[in-house]
Amino acid sequence: MLRNLSITFTLIFLSLNIYAQKVEIIQSTTIFEKAPFEACHASTLVDLGKGKIMAAWFGGKHEGNKDVVIWSSIKTGTQWSLPIEIADGIINDTSRFACWNPVLFKTKNGTLFLHYKVGPNPRIWWAEYKTSINNGKTWSKAQKLPKDFLGPIKNKPIQLPNGTILYPSSTESLDEKTWAIHIEKSDAECKNWKKININCDTFGVIQPSILTYPNGRLQLLCRSRQNVIVESWSENNGETWSKLKATQLPNPNSGSDAVTLKDGRQLLVYNPLTAGKNWWEGRSVLKLAISTNGENWQDIYTLENHAKGEYSYPAIIQDRNGNIHLSYTAERKKITYVEIRLVRSP
Structure with missing residues (x-):
């Protein structure tokens, strides 16, 4: 009996120690004050090294409008550069489409990728990408991914120790009734693509994030229509995945993102409410949560x-x-940026 109590108190102490986090704000700002677009959304971040962070997002008159292009800015020290246009949806002199959901990712060999979508809507868009070998000073011409591949839909890929890149992806059916996630993978040069299907059960899910664990274990966290974040697990570096199941985390059919920290813990940024009558309801609160195992999460900071x-x-x-660096949409008018440090509370 005493031994069981000792084990219980030890587990409680370890749990409290895990979550006894103080979030220290290093910087909190908007990436730009004035910009040559009316609306913006779907930001992405990448570490360029030497203290520089690049952000990208789409901006134009409104989401889906033909003038929507991909913009970027670079933070040096505490200052963000003026936004510049780095990709558009121009097909020819008479044809143009909106750009969507940029995703920045830097491979282990130093190549910077900009993945994004082009098209009239998420049901029939296609995937394009550009590369840079000088941290975004110049970009290659846009290239399309192979037919039927979409690359990362909203959140960043991961690169495995063998160089393989895994892309968290998803599709929306033409009738808008079916949402489903899957994984795509390529080699380190963005070639030799393969699709890995996932059993989505009865969930309507899109926009997964990938988290990593020891011994080739991976986790997906997904946006859903079911008012909950949904997960899937892999035990073999993403070659196969478990059937989707609900977590305990609420979700108002809104995008989230997550990252595996260098110490093995997991961070999740998400809207912790449920959906309302209108699509934007439930997105008024934004929180940061932490976990050591991907199953038990604890909110540690409220961003909004x-x-x-x-x-x-x-x-x-x-x-x-x-x-840790975060960015998110603020009322479709600004992109908010926050830099933090996790400090264990005494």
């Missing part, structure tokens, strides 16, 4: 807390020095 409004589509990364 409002009665109404939209604060959504977060991105999260950790830089080489261990600091």
